[in-house]
Amino acid sequence: MLSLKEKDRPIVRKLLCAGCCARCVLRFCCVGTSSAYRRSYQDLRKELLAFISEENSPQSHDASGEEKTVAPPNKRVRIDEDPVTPAQTDSDICPVCLGVLQDFCDPTFAKQVSDAVKKQQYEFDSLVLTVSLPAQMSVREHSCWLHVKKEVREKSMCLGKEDVIQVKDAFKWAVQGKIGQELGAAVVANSPCEVSVGFIHPETEEDCHFLANTCPGCFKPTKNKASIFTRMAVVKALEKISEEKFSRHYPCPPKKANTRCTALDTTCLHTSIFIAGRYNKFSRELPQTPWVIDGERRMHGSVEELIAAPLLSSFRADGFNFSSSGREDVDVRTLGNGRPFAVELLNPHRAKFNRTEIKQLQEKINQSSDKIRVRDLQIVTREATSHMKEGEEKKTKTYSALIWTQKAIDITDLEFLANIKDLRIAQKTPLRVLHRRPLAVRQTHPLHEHHLPEQTPLHHKAVHTGRHLH
Incomplete structure (x- = not known):
């Protein structure tokens, strides 16, 4: 059963009449129980409709099954006097979440995300799920909050904007357990492996355009952004605009949307892995890094390429950054204990290696060429690489x-x-x-x-x- 109280009944009715979906109703009623959002959409909507249709009997029950004594007649919620009925049907689009909490919280979408992750062949024990939403969702959220705020104020109650459960959190509660189960991994708050799910909507600029006129200082074109209406810019504008001015330019509750959100391709990203060690260079015709002058490469190979190639292959990384404690000229050998170096492996698809495997990887590098040799190969933290650069000058x-x-x-x-x-x-x-x-x-x-x-x-x-x- 849903943990709704008698005081939530007018809010539930008001939101359903505005066309909000069942999960958005729970959000604005501040239901913070994750299990509620994992239930099927049909069951949630059915229970909410039953909740608002209950008669105002002296012994009314809330949605959790507990008996509640109804207030005196002059303070009762006048549900039976309100002829308005919930406006949303199963085919309607929620005007607040734009379909995200309607169409993308079922097992089918969770499996779609999981299959996309499996295709990218990452190896991990845990993951963190991140969600990006269209910028205008913040506008619609603000509009709905003002709509509900008026209702609760009349009932001498208070609803802070920060009390409303965020769409991102509701979405995660609904699907992350299913995704983790499909992938056989724990979904946690902090993990080196990040699975990103994003949504876009074609009406973003239309919904946000009025903010650019009322708060022009919040929206500045940038080279890396296709639109000025970024989520951070919209949130900043909403913090500046007054409730009265907002209500003059945007309807409360938010207007119905013509289209639903579309899910972007699922992407994965693993934080960098750092490999450190020391290298000796025995050749007088080998630069430390690729030697390119005026677009033309001089000499074949380099120290960094000879070291990085086996690492890239074994860790299945997308790229690398090579750094060392100083450098030597191309015709200078590096003998003795060797020069300290570190390789940052970008987005590795495999990240866990035991000591035996690292030792085997070191031998693989040494056997690949007689021009260099590495020793003390090991996985280190990002912070450890800074000590190497300090030693370069000291x-x-x-x-x-x-x-x-x-x-x-x-x-x-x-x-x-x-x-x-x-x-x-x-x-x-x-x-x-x-x-x-x-x-x-x-x-x-x-x-x-x-x-x-x-x-x-x-x-x-x-x-x-x-x-x-x-």
């Missing part, structure tokens, strides 16, 4: 270089280098990056009291901090 790297000179170097030359106290190096923009950087001379920070370690005459080390060579 940690010290050591570089080795082989030097040829026109004359032989003796011990006196090495003593001269060791005695340098403040060393500055001025570097012109390298030729290889002139196509994307201005020609300039950049100086490093001075190096104080630094003594080069003893080396053989042809082999010296330079210390590199961040991007400054000392």
